Amino acid sequence: xxxxxxxxxxxxxxxxxxxxxxxxxxxxxxxxxxxxxxxxxxxxxxxxxxxxxxxxxxxxxxxxxxxxxxxxxxxxxxxxxxxxxxxxxxxxxxxxxxxxxxxxxxxxxxxxxxxxxxxxxxxxxxxxxxxxxxxxxxxxxxxxxxxxxxxxxxxxxxxxxxxxxxxxxxxxxxxxxxxxxxxxxxxxxxxxxxxxxxxxxxxxxxxxxxxxxxxxxxxxxxxxxxxxxxxxxxxxxxxxx
Numbered sequence: 001x002x003x004x005x006x007x008x009x010x011x012x013x014x015x016x017x018x019x020x021x022x023x024x025x026x027x028x029x030x031x032x033x034x035x036x037x038x039x040x041x042x043x044x045x046x047x048x049x050x051x052x053x054x055x056x057x058x059x060x061x062x063x064x065x066x067x068x069x070x071x072x073x074x075x076x077x078x079x080x081x082x083x084x085x086x087x088x089x090x091x092x093x094x095x096x097x098x099x100x101x102x103x104x105x106x107x108x109x110x111x112x113x114x115x116x117x118x119x120x121x122x123x124x125x126x127x128x129x130x131x132x133x134x135x136x137x138x139x140x141x142x143x144x145x146x147x148x149x150x151x152x153x154x155x156x157x158x159x160x161x162x163x164x165x166x167x168x169x170x171x172x173x174x175x176x177x178x179x180x181x182x183x184x185x186x187x188x189x190x191x192x193x194x195x196x197x198x199x200x201x202x203x204x205x206x207x208x209x210x211x212x213x214x215x216x217x218x219x220x221x222x223x224x225x226x227x228x229x230x231x232x233x234x235x236x237x238x239x240x241x
Contacts, residue, residue, distance in 0.1 A: 002039045003060045007046060007053055018042055022050050080123045090124050095136040102203065105129040105137075160197075163208055166219070167194045183218050 008027070011017040016037070017026040027045050030038040046054045080087050094108065107113060108129050117126055127136070170176050170193075177193070184191050195211040197204040212219070 003057055004039050004042050004046060007050070007057070008042050020045060020049075022053060025049075078123065079125045082125065082127070086121075087124060090121065091127055091136060092140070094126075095132060095140050098132065099137065099140060099203070105133050108132055159209075160205060163205075163212055164197065166212065167196045167208060170194050171196060180215070180218060183221055187218075189218075 007021050008018040009021060010029075011019050011026060014026075015034075016029050016032050018029050019026050025045070027041050030036050030041060043054075043057070046057060082088075082091075097103065098105065098107065106129055108126055114126060117124060170180065181191055192211070192214065194215065195204070195207050197208040
């Protein structure tokens with residue numbers, strides 16, 4: 001039965017009429033036959049003539065939402081396991097964001113970023129930057145190389161090894177760097193130093209190779225100069241390849 005009948009009674013002499021208990025006015029129930037009876041007119045009368053009681057009626061007819069239990073609240077605040085599928089997916093996406101945007105690993109400890117992640121998924125616990133340095137990014141790096149089949153190509157490994165030897169030679173030889181800078185100045189070029197790749201920076205190998213390619217002509221000059229002068233400070237094998 002509708003809650004509106006709290007304020008109405010069926011007329012004893014005419015069942016098609018409902019009498020208002022508040023003002024004793026008779027209100028049509030919507031028709032003469034029982035099949036046509038409804039409460040539309042009763043609700044309208046209550047709304048227009050008795051607003052206080054109408055508010056009571058609307059509150060009584062609103063669906064009641066169940067209150068969360070204490071267990072539900074604790075469950076929402078409980079952190080998900082780090083090895084769960086969802087946690088691993090989120091971590092992988094964060095690693096991809098760092099790689100694609102060339103972000104520092106300290107970004108995962110940025111208060112603003114952590115606040116955003118807490119809002120998006122409160123149950124996710126952000127791994128430390130050391131986790132991204134030692135596990136997440138190296139795993140992503142390997143996955144990309146495996147996908148492209150580059151790790152299976154010996155030439156790539158050899159190129160990187162030779163590049164590291166050349167850059168390492170300059171890093172440990174002030175004389176070699178001094179000669180490189182002299183040639184750069186003689187040719188009116190900007191003074192640029194070679195870049196060493198770093199294991200914790202996934203794209204640093206690319207930057208190392210780019211710096212060597214930019215200085216390739218100068219490195220050949222240094223190699224030839226060392227050969228003609230019989231210098232012991234020559235480049236490692238592979239520098240002019």
